[in-house]
Amino acid sequence: MANFWRAAGLGYDELRNSQALAWILDRFGDHGQGSAILERLVELAGRQQPIAVTPETVRRVDYSTRTESQPLGDRESRVDIEIESPRFLIFIEVKVRAPETSDQLKRYVELARQKAAGRPSVVVFLTPDGRLPVDGKLHGTIIPLSWRQVSNILTAYVSGERADSFSGRIFLQFAAHARTLAR
Template identity: 40%
Template sequence: MESQEPEDREKMAANREGGWLESERPALCPDPVALAAMLSDLRAPMAGVKTIGNPWSVASLRRGELRNSSVLAWFLNPKGDHGFGDLLLQELLSEVKKRTPSFPKTPSPACFLTVEECPDGAQGNRVDITIDDPGQYFLVIEVKIDAIEQNKQVERYCDVARARACDGRPWAVVFLTPQGKNSDTAGDQAAKVVPLAWSTIASWLRTLSPVVCRDADKAAARHLARTFADHILEF
């Protein structure tokens, strides 16, 4: 994903000071152009194929946190064409609800996701995934694969999430790592941080894919889900 131009970042920061302008609201589908093109190219050849290699290897996701964040956000996006609707996001909300009971079980139609956003306009607080459901909740997902935590990183993200949910919505930060470990930089906000393992995401994808992708025309979606599960289990 290309970095934003300085004037774009300034515009985003200005918008956040007074709330998002409808015309500047982030796109509902946060996946990069290259990912969208790849999915489009795969749909036709995979329609009649029972087994095929892992397309995520071809896409060179490897262990890149931004690339894997973009794919994860696509699967979580209720408006994505992955075949899951909001079911994967419901699984995530249920996990968060264990730590923060005030979270809803299901997203609203107004829910939208962004990747690599600076919710408060500060470049030092660029978060991997945000899930903003106006009037319902605000959620940050911090994705870790190989990178270490920066100084007070998760504590700062908690401050950002709390500020964005100043209208009384529940908020939380999901700390997604290969081991599902607790954050070392949450400070006094540890109660608002939900540790999550990549293997849990993989389990959800594998459990849901045969249920929501039964039709023959969903073969590509089912394969993408299962192979992404295989991919993230290698972290």
């Protein structure tokens, strides 16, 4: 079966995969699904460890989604996906094949805390296998997710009547692509 994402050349390119996922998570994305996928991602993250951002909060507020963000102008730190609203801040560090770099996640936790300025903040570490950060001190702070979990979120969301819609097909194709990134 043809897959739009394969044809677009996403492959294992971290930046392209981040941009595609950011579009899917963007409430203003022209996919027409609003915040539905981010709500489910936040719900899954909250099941892994308690967080102060809820699906209800995501549903009720406008938020912006950016890729390759440099929070607070920190040129050393480039967050793959930043999702920000007046009520929360989410950083998503995307890994496809690249390893975790030195203190990258530690910097992101600190940058999220600073930029959030009292708002709830969450740092998600999205990897092929949903691994924990190398730095054990970050366990319980960073939320590990896998590409398979992203695939499962999309597949569950699209099941039923949405499966035949254009955006439903695109989401299912991304879910199939995300499974190729999982280990």
